[in-house]
Amino acid sequence: MRHEQTDPKLPKIKHIKLTVKKYLTFLRTTITIGAEKGDFFITQLSKPGTIVMRKSATFLILFFTLALVFPFTAQSINNSAADSDSTILTTEHKFTPTKNSLSSVRQQIISSYKPVVNYTPVILNRSTKTKRRPVFAAKFSDNSFHKKLSARSAIIIDARTGKEIYSHNPDMPRQPASTIKVLTGLIAMDYLKNNSLIPVSSWAASMPRSKIYLKKGKSYYANDLINAVLLSSANDASVALAENIASSESGFAKMMTRKANELGASKTICKTASGLTAKGQQTTARDLATIFRKAMQHKEFAGRIKLIKTKTSYGKTLRSHNKAMWQISGSMGGKTGYTWAAKQTYVGKFSRNGEEILVAILGSRNMWNDIARLVDFGFSKKQRLQMASREKNNTATPLKKTPLVQSDLIVLNDSKKSAKL
Numbered sequence: 001m002r003h004e005q006t007d008p009k010l011p012k013i014k015h016i017k018l019t020v021k022k023y024l025t026f027l028r029t030t031i032t033i034g035a036e037k038g039d040f041f042i043t044q045l046s047k048p049g050t051i052v053m054r055k056s057a058t059f060l061i062l063f064f065t066l067a068l069v070f071p072f073t074a075q076s077i078n079n080s081a082a083d084s085d086s087t088i089l090t091t092e093h094k095f096t097p098t099k100n101s102l103s104s105v106r107q108q109i110i111s112s113y114k115p116v117v118n119y120t121p122v123i124l125n126r127s128t129k130t131k132r133r134p135v136f137a138a139k140f141s142d143n144s145f146h147k148k149l150s151a152r153s154a155i156i157i158d159a160r161t162g163k164e165i166y167s168h169n170p171d172m173p174r175q176p177a178s179t180i181k182v183l184t185g186l187i188a189m190d191y192l193k194n195n196s197l198i199p200v201s202s203w204a205a206s207m208p209r210s211k212i213y214l215k216k217g218k219s220y221y222a223n224d225l226i227n228a229v230l231l232s233s234a235n236d237a238s239v240a241l242a243e244n245i246a247s248s249e250s251g252f253a254k255m256m257t258r259k260a261n262e263l264g265a266s267k268t269i270c271k272t273a274s275g276l277t278a279k280g281q282q283t284t285a286r287d288l289a290t291i292f293r294k295a296m297q298h299k300e301f302a303g304r305i306k307l308i309k310t311k312t313s314y315g316k317t318l319r320s321h322n323k324a325m326w327q328i329s330g331s332m333g334g335k336t337g338y339t340w341a342a343k344q345t346y347v348g349k350f351s352r353n354g355e356e357i358l359v360a361i362l363g364s365r366n367m368w369n370d371i372a373r374l375v376d377f378g379f380s381k382k383q384r385l386q387m388a389s390r391e392k393n394n395t396a397t398p399l400k401k402t403p404l405v406q407s408d409l410i411v412l413n414d415s416k417k418s419a420k421l
Contacts, residue, residue, distance in 0.1 A: 142166060145377060151370045152343075152363030155285040156378035159293060159349055159356035165378050165385075173267060173282040174362040177337030177345045178210070178233045180268075180275040180283065182295050183256040185230045188241045189300050194223035198244045200236070207235035207274065212316065214240060224312040230304050231320045233336065235274040242273035249273050260287065263294040277341040288347040288360040296333070296349050305333035324348055328372055332356075336367070350375050355382060 146168045153169035164170075192198075197219040205216040212234045214220065225241055228234035242252035249272060256270035265287035271278035296302050308326065309319045324331040324346075334348020344367035347360040357378045364370050 142168065145373075148373055149361075149370050150365040151361040151367075153285040154359070154361045154370065154374060155289050156374055156381075157289050157293065157358050158382065159296070159351075159358050162290070162293060165357065165382055166374070167285070170286040171267065171284050172362070173284055174345075175277055175281060175339060175342035176268075176275050176283040176288065176362070177277075177339045177342035178235075178275045179288055179335045179337040179345045179347050179360075180256070180270060180281075181229050181233060181238055181273075181337075182288075182291055182335050182347070183259050183270065184238050184241065184252075184273050185226055185304070186295055186298065186301060187245065187252075187255055187259055188222065188226050188229070189298070191245050192222040192226075192241070194221065196222040196244075198222050198225055198240050200240045201243055203249075204236050204239040204243060207239055208276070210234055210321070211236040212318070221313050224314070224316075224318075227304060227307070227310055227312070227318050230301075230335070231307060231310065232318045233321050235276065238274040260291060264290045275337055275339075275342075277339045283362075285360045285362050288345075288362070289358045292335070292347045292349065292360070293358050302333065305335070322348065323368060324350075324371055327368060328375055330375070346371055350379075352379050355379060357382065 145166070149168075153172045153174065155167040155170040156165040157163060158165060198221070199219045200214045200216055202216050205214055210233045212228045212232055214234075214236045220237075220240070222241070225234075225237040228237040229241065239249055242249045246252035246255055252273050253270040256273070257268065260268040260270065260283075265283065268283040268287045268291070269281060271281040275281075296305075306325070307320060309317055311317050321336045322331070322334045324334055328350070330350040330352040332349040332351055334346060337345035342363070344364040345362050346364070346367055347358070348371070349356065349358050357375070359371060359374045359378065361367065361370055361374070
């Protein structure tokens with residue numbers, strides 16, 4: 001607040017008298033002028049057809065009288081402040097905290113302050129009756145999420161434990177398309193060496209797309225053909241490997257069915273090495289996820305399936321059909337498939353923030369959109385379920401108190417009290 005400067009040579013009483021005298025002189029002059037103006041107004045407005053304003057001078061006198069009151073009040077406050085050696089500042093800021101606006105926990109902490117000396121630490125005793133707000137898992141509506149997917153069946157499982165996170169129609173049998181080539185690649189890696197030469201029959205060379213156009217009668221390294229099966233989803237390479245291992249594709253298909261059953265996929269029946277539509281051939285979303293989970297534990301398989309592209313020994317570039325590798329965050333590898341009967345199919349593994357999940361779908365019409373939704377939904381739901389599980393365990397098993405650590409105390413330095421609260 002700005003203080004008016006006064007002449008220190010004049011006594012205070014004399015200064016007040018002079019000030020009063022000035023105001024009275026000003027008041028008399030104002031009243032005289034106001035009266036003259038009032039008479040002038042009355043004279044001019046006393047003509048017929050006009051309204052006579054007889055109290056104009058009275059309003060002027062009242063206005064100036066009120067104006068004289070405030071300067072005296074301000075002068076007395078300034079004089080009082082000048083007489084004392086201290087200044088008092090007050091504020092009523094709208095964000096100033098009040099006791100009523102503080103939470104009950106904060107009020108308990110503030111009331112528990114103890115007197116401190118020489119900036120020693122302050123020990124705040126938190127009441128044992130104060131309860132923490134429990135963490136509940138969000139209620140996920142699987143039915144509403146299902147409506148956002150085009151896939152006829154889908155499943156999300158924990159990659160480490162195999163526990164189901166989400167599913168709809170996970171046990172519905174459907175044609176697998178090229179996702180079944182996961183079994184073809186696994187068996188080939190177990191039975192063949194990378195430098196094994198694989199001859200190509202006329203049957204293998206006649207397979208429809210997808211293919212790498214193997215030439216009849218020519219031999220290729222097993223390493224190249226396995227990569228072609230897993231990355232480029234080559235039907236001709238699948239049949240060539242099958243015939244070399246089991247002498248016929250039908251015999252190899254029986255080996256695939258046994259392998260699937262060994263891995264825990266009890267509803268999977270294979271009729272072809274390539275996954276092309278065949279009567280009696282089937283799998284489920286749950287079986288696909290189970291097979292791929294075990295396959296990713298195979299180091300050689302996991303190393304091959306994560307490649308985006310590679311070159312064969314004869315210079316041909318093989319590119320992965322798995323767009324999730326560069327479109328969806330956390331993709332660790334996967335296998336795509338499509339036939340008219342099966343529609344779009346997929347199985348793959350994803351990792352985010354140290355967590356891993358597996359996603360499998362069958363009968364999709366918008367595969368990449370379905371996969372992106374499932375992956376985001378799977379990680380979000382898994383995180384919330386883990387938070388709820390940890391909170392439940394904490395409430396079930398109370399913390400053990402040790403003599404060295406007081407878990408119910410909070411220690412703050414005296415210099416940080418105001419900053420914390």
